[in-house]
Amino acid sequence: MAAKPIASPIPVAMYPTLSVFTLAIGLVITAFFFIYEATSSRKNRSLGVELTTAAIASVFLGFGSLFLLLASGVYV
Secondary structure (H helix, E strand, O other): OOOOOOOOOOOHHHHHHHHHHHHHHHHHHHHHHHHHHHHOOOOOOOHHHHHHHHHHHHHHHHHHHHHHHHHOOOOO
């Protein structure tokens, strides 16, 4: 019985598109985070909003970086 080669669940042709969109979404959420931090006073800030926004931006930027590496031929 021959082993099946490992294949990506996402087509390779989609890597550049996914990297652009996920990086763009991550940068928009990061910009929202910085604007929120700069415009709200210390008394009006919410730790939950800060952590949620930062976590979502981190996930999108992480996947965007991963797909950018994959699109450029660096297979990690």
